[in-house]
Amino acid sequence: MSHNSIMHEFDLIKQCFTNWPQQHNDVAVGIGDDCLLWMGTTPLVVSADTAVSGRHFPEFASPEQVAQRVFLPAISDLAAMGAKPAFFTLALTLPKRFNDDWVIAFAKRLQQLSVQTQCMLAGGDTTQGEQLTITLSVHGTCAHPLLRSGANVGDDVWVTGWLGQAAAALPAVLSRQENTVPNAWRQAYWQPQPPLKFAEQLVGIVHSAMDISDGLAGDAQHLAKASQVDLALNLNSLPLDEPLRALGEEGVRHAVAGGDDYQLLFTADSSVQREILALANTENVNVTKIGSVQAGSGSVKWYDNQQLIDLPWQSFQHF
Amino acid sequence: MSHNSIMHEFDLIKQCFTNWPQQHNDVAVGIGDDCLLWMGTTPLVVSADTAVSGRHFPEFASPEQVAQRVFLPAISDLAAMGAKPAFFTLALTLPKRFNDDWVIAFAKRLQQLSVQTQCMLAGGDTTQGEQLTITLSVHGTCAHPLLRSGANVGDDVWVTGWLGQAAAALPAVLSRQENTVPNAWRQAYWQPQPPLKFAEQLVGIVHSAMDISDGLAGDAQHLAKASQVDLALNLNSLPLDEPLRALGEEGVRHAVAGGDDYQLLFTADSSVQREILALANTENVNVTKIGSVQAGSGSVKWYDNQQLIDLPWQSFQHF
Secondary structure (H helix, E strand, C coil): CCHHHHHHHHHHHHHHHCCCCCCCCCEEECECECCEEECCCCCEEEEEEEEEECCCECCCCCHHHHHHHHHHHHHHHHHHHCCEEEEEEEEEEECCCCCHHHHHHHHHHHHHHHHHHCCEEEEEEEEECCCCEEEEEEEEECCCCCCHHHCCCCCEEEEECCCCHHHHHHHHHHCCCHHHCCHHHHHHHHCCCCCHHHHHHHCCCCCEEEEECCCHHHHHHHHHHHHCEEEEEEHHHCCCCHHHHCCCHHHHHHHHHCCCEEEEEEEECHHHHHHHHHHHHHHCCCEEEEEEEEECCCCEEEEECCEEECCCCCCCCCC | CCHHHHHHHHHHHHHHHCCCCCCCCCEEECECECCEEECCCCCEEEEEEEEEECCCECCCCCHHHHHHHHHHHHHHHHHHHCCEEEEEEEEEEECCCCCHHHHHHHHHHHHHHHHHHCCEEEEEEEEECCCCEEEEEEEEECCCCCCHHHCCCCCEEEEECCCCHHHHHHHHHHCCCHHHCCHHHHHHHHCCCCCHHHHHHHCCCCCEEEEECCCHHHHHHHHHHHHCEEEEEEHHHCCCCHHHHCCCHHHHHHHHHCCCEEEEEEEECHHHHHHHHHHHHHHCCCEEEEEEEEECCCCEEEEECCEEECCCCCCCCCC
8 A cells, every 4th residue: 555545545534533412521532642531430331343234234225224234233221231432433444445435425324323322432543454354342321220130020022113024135135126015124134222321210210121132032041040040931922023023933033033133131029110110101112021030040931821841042242 | 063062162162261370369250140240449450453364474383473463562552551450351353264272372472471571361252253353342541541631841852772773673583584583583573572560660750651552653653742832853763673783774774663662652751760760679660851841833854863854664564
């Protein structure tokens, strides 16, 4: 690479990724020094998420779609803690063939998402590599974060949203026949909507939470283990939209074992059911009670019409 | 990838990257939830650094060498702020061909470095990709971080260490003829030693600081611009070791424009010279006064035997 093109690239990156409108009062120094400086005093939650082209999104994804598929799943980890987004760093590894237009479009969409979620871009690193690879480190604030380990015996088990849509969309997305599936499925894949505002307000009301990005079955197991309880979940209660329900067993499999559901699994005392429903209503979030927490040592028990069953599906793997 | 190998890999990663000895009192939740939880109340500095195989280290680097080339430059950004390392997240993108032994050796060396620098591994993400790509997000604490923007007119300009060694070693490293260069050069390349403890103690004594990982010439420019001053630097004062000095102009070029010097550039009032020298002595760090800060608007002026000269070299680019 010539010196000129290095300088050009440096200028382009600087132009695209500095002076974004979204700022944060507690970020005293952002991009431009050796480190960013965070002056906040509330507890901070942090998550690092990597998305690799051809694995976490198809190679043909547009720059805007890439921005969405990278940023929104990362933000989902903040929602899972009930945290309020604060700032993030962007580590962008770009192949040589990516041109200026790609970078400009990617940055523009990422900036929109930053503004929408009030999450400031405060640092990062741009490098060249053979494969588009993006790591976001997202930081959020929360006085009393929701942990996986807080579930109590007797709690109700809840999920947000409609399950399995993104997984159901995936074959059509990969074969570039998106128009064969419902719009809601495509949206769930390309533009997941983690219930951030709803999650923030669950703090103090619910006992435990996590996101179910790797699929309900596997993630429920993680919550059960972390809390040292069993979860009894009802297949019949899962929130499946009409088109997914019409697929029969395949639809249920997407909901249970599919991935990319950037929704919440949470547990709460039954006394707060009304409060949860009212919040969900205000925030326009779908919530569904799918089971209960029982004494145990970290298992998930699945029921189909009150019958204990063996679940034949494994958890999600990225293509 | 079969389900079994996914599970195997998951277990391997879990085994290698959890339960490390280095912990931090203010990390209330580490690996295992959706986010890590930081409960500290002192200001936090954060830096994200990506290293790509074949660019930031040669493809033939051993797993231990990769760990060093990834971790130590990242830690250098904390030193540049005068911060105390606290915790980091690891985003590891591994090609399929990397075997268990590689992961185990990499993790082992990274763990040693984590213990040595008291920087806890608190979260991360492991993904598969075509090219080994590693992003660390390092977090450190500092009540009053050293910024690039604090230089005052009249300050002395200092650097730590011996400049240009890593750059001078690079051709021999890449052609696998390391034994043709001095051991200190090889060490500077493979195992840089950012002056962490020294830097922490500069807080309250010096006015500005940064690391010079991209080469003194370019980085001095960044400090001058951030502080809106000029830096007058003397070529003759630069700390070159004997073998580098023996190279003549090429040696000077490595010191001025070479990269990978994970050393500090800092400015301080001349009244604290004694204090700086005493600290350097205690911490066994080489420090050299290389110039002074003048009124100006962000330029670096180079002098050779009191003669203002035009510097013919550009800043460092990764191979």
